[in-house]
Amino acid sequence: MKLEAKGATRSTVSKIKSKTYTYTNSQKLFQRALKVIPCGIPGHFSPAPLVPPTMYPFYAARAKGAKFWDIDGNEFIDYMCAYGPMVLGYNHPKVEKAAGEQRQKGDCMPAPGKIMVELAEMLCSTIAGAHWAFFAKNGGDVTNLAIMIARAATGRKKIVMIKGGYHGVAPWMQGYGHYGVIEEDVANIIGIEWNNVGQFEEAIAANPDGIAGFIATPYHHPTFADSEMPAPGYWQRIRQLCTKHGIVLIIDDVRCGFRLDMKGSGAYFGFTPDLACYCKAIANGYPISALVGVDALKTVAAKVFYTGSYWYQAVPMAAALATLKELKRINGPALMNKIGKKLFDGMTRICAGYGFDLKVTGAYSMPYVRITNDPSNMLHQEWCAMCTERGAYFTSHHNWFVSTAHTEKDIQKTWDIVDDVCKLLKKKYGGKY
Amino acid sequence: MDYNFIKSRLHLYAVLQNxxxxVQYDDEAKKLIKDWNVVIKFSVRKSGDVYLIFENGKCIVSETSPGKANIVLYFTSPAHLNKMFDGKANPIPLKGITKLSFLTREFPKLTKRLEYYLKPDDQKLKDNRFVTINTVMTLHTALFALKELLLFDPIGKHIAKKIKGSVLMMNVDKGPAAYLEQKGNSFEVHKGYHNNPLAVLQFKSMKIANDFLNGKMDAFSAIASGAVATKGHIEWLDAVSPVLDRIALYLT
Structure with missing residues (x-):
């Protein structure tokens, strides 16, 4: 019996339908890579947090829509969306057309293209409170720029950020103890708990006229932990305190941006940040990030010298413009949340049918998904890996992403895989969980 | 905390426990201590005490006093102990002068045996028995040293705040195991398996464990290929990785 789209439940079919994948070519290529690339695949694409890595593909061969194929020919429904950048589906025709046309005209040139101004105008007319835009490549480029602007504007040193929050890989963004980070790198960083206004007030009191900026994601979405929404009135209180004490309020909208609200996540939660950082969903996979800000910070932003060799590339700007237009046209954030709600409500019901508690936190467009039955997370890791080697690409340590390209068929297939895997795990563990 | 203090803690609580x-795994050492019935106390001013309790052909290394010590070896400072481990100083025997021949003849035979196993070379590593004993000792040393670094090393103390509630287990598949458990404001290390570890670093074989723990194997390759498996709260394993790397700063 097929699971019905509107009400996924435990399958009554006892036979396990899905086949498992093998990754011979991925493993071979990884061994080659280790000889010439530190740790084979560095950074957030590293196989290390995939548990166990042997049940995951390491290299992608191609991608289309909401799917990708690895170098062993295995097909996956992608719930990581390149860890966020893919938002409309891989190889989206409108985005590719715009990028292609711009490529014919010119990409990396000795002066920016007209497209840079058009994109800035688009961002300013789209994001609430944005009066200017500055372009770079990665999210970390613009979170770092935001801090520099906050310091330049206030003449202060300290930055308040949320413990467990991620803003990139510059030394100040990483905690002391990480390789290559020295105490001095984080000497002016004050870490406070998410949703704790009192700690922010204490930090302000302990550092009178010392705090330049407050930076946080719109809601808390750390790795290895459930996502947490802001408590009612949290952002409004933070806004008040920042305004009262002359602190620049920065939101890192790199991950949530255009997955909650086209007007920005500040608008979604009912406040206006001074600076907002965007990347990931902005250009459907093309390399570009943006910092937008309020008018009062434009002059200071102009004085901070900050640039990069490829930051004026016109092709990613054209892709970004096309992506934003399409997201606006279809109301992308609402669509992704609708798809996500259907998908995850169904998955939760299927898991519950086998006695597994699937907890979904954060926005449906980019939730953190976790089976809670086992406090060590080992059951959850096994479940994710087994779903992946059957074609639904799930990771166990990071929030997932939904795109506008995920179809009813994808959802149905994902439910079938989840059902198969839950059945196998139930058989394996019986009533243990 | 200064370098010598931390180094002395590692010598006292991570090296001596081996x-x-x-005496459990090495036949020669087992034979040597067969009839020993003695408690040796290592007392290091401004660092700590440890008791080596030899009884019934076994040895227990304990931070807790068993009641009495037949022999007390005193060190005037953490640096004094560290110099002894480098072979450049001797302890001051405060008690047990009458057992001088034991201290000068018998006990050194045991410490030489310990040194033999703690310093592997290519020739020794051809012997499977040596590999097993060296692996067990290296695994235990790593976890006991990790505890000390989480308590006293500047980076370790910072990382300790991130692994609240942790139970980290390292084991060889169907082989030796040990775990570190966070308790209150401190940590405990136990040899053997934990029933419900929250994070596991598991080696597929003794040889793989030996290569991995002695830095002879690329960690990323080992994990990606499945030779070394991590599971559970791997963020804790990730967090303590730089701390484990710091053992070499003190024990080389």
Whole structure:
């Protein structure tokens, strides 16, 4: 019996339908890579947090829509969306057309293209409170720029950020103890708990006229932990305190941006940040990030010298413009949340049918998904890996992403895989969980 | 905390505990201590005390006093102890002068045996028995040293705040195991398996464990290929990785 789209439940079919994948070519290529690339695949694409890595593909061969194929020919429904950048589906025709046309005209040139101004105008007319835009490549480029602007504007040193929050890989963004980070790198960083206004007030009191900026994601979405929404009135209180004490309020909208609200996540939660950082969903996979800000910070932003060799590339700007237009046209954030709600409500019901508690936190467009039955997370890791080697690409340590390209068929297939895997795990563990 | 203090803690609580394993696994050491019935106290001013309790052909290394010590070896400072481990100083025997011949003849035979196993070379590593004993000792040393670094090393103390509630287990598949458990404001290390570890670093074989723990194997390759498996709260394993790397700063 097929699971019905509107009400996924435990399958009554006892036979396990899905086949498992093998990754011979991925493993071979990884061994080659280790000889010439530190740790084979560095950074957030590293196989290390995939548990166990042997049940995951390491290299992608191609991608289309909401799917990708690895170098062993295995097909996956992608719930990581390149860890966020893919938002409309891989190889989206409108985005590719715009990028292609711009490529014919010119990409990396000795002066920016007209497209840079058009994109800035688009961002300013789209994001609430944005009066200017500055372009770079990665999210970390613009979170770092935001801090520099906050310091330049206030003449202060300290930055308040949320413990467990991620803003990139510059030394100040990483905690002391990480390789290559020295105490001095984080000497002016004050870490406070998410949703704790009192700690922010204490930090302000302990550092009178010392705090330049407050930076946080719109809601808390750390790795290895459930996502947490802001408590009612949290952002409004933070806004008040920042305004009262002359602190620049920065939101890192790199991950949530255009997955909650086209007007920005500040608008979604009912406040206006001074600076907002965007990347990931902005250009459907093309390399570009943006910092937008309020008018009062434009002059200071102009004085901070900050640039990069490829930051004026016109092709990613054209892709970004096309992506934003399409997201606006279809109301992308609402669509992704609708798809996500259907998908995850169904998955939760299927898991519950086998006695597994699937907890979904954060926005449906980019939730953190976790089976809670086992406090060590080992059951959850096994479940994710087994779903992946059957074609639904799930990771166990990071929030997932939904795109506008995920179809009813994808959802149905994902439910079938989840059902198969839950059945196998139930058989394996019986009533243990 | 200064370098010598931390180094002395590692010597006292991470290196000396290997004598337990030595007399359990090595026939020569086992024969040597067969009839020993003695408690040796290592007392290091401004660092700590440790008791080596030899009884019934076994050895227990303990931070807790068993009641009395037949022999007390005193060190005037952490640096004094560290110099002894480098072979450049001797302890001051405060008690047990009458057992001088034991201290000068018998006990050094045991410590030489310990040194033999703690310093592997290519020739020794051809012997499977040596590999097993060296692996057990290295695994235990790593976890006991990790505890000390989480308590006293500047980076370790910072990382300790991130692994609240942790139970980290390292084991060889169907082989030796040990775990570190966070308790209150401190940590405990136990040899053997934990029933419900929250994070596991598991080696597929003794040889793989030996290569991995002695830095002879690329960690990323080992994990990606499945030779070394991590599971559970791997963020804790990730967090302590730089701390484990710091053992070499003190024990080389």
């Amino acid at each position: 004598i337990e394993d030595l």
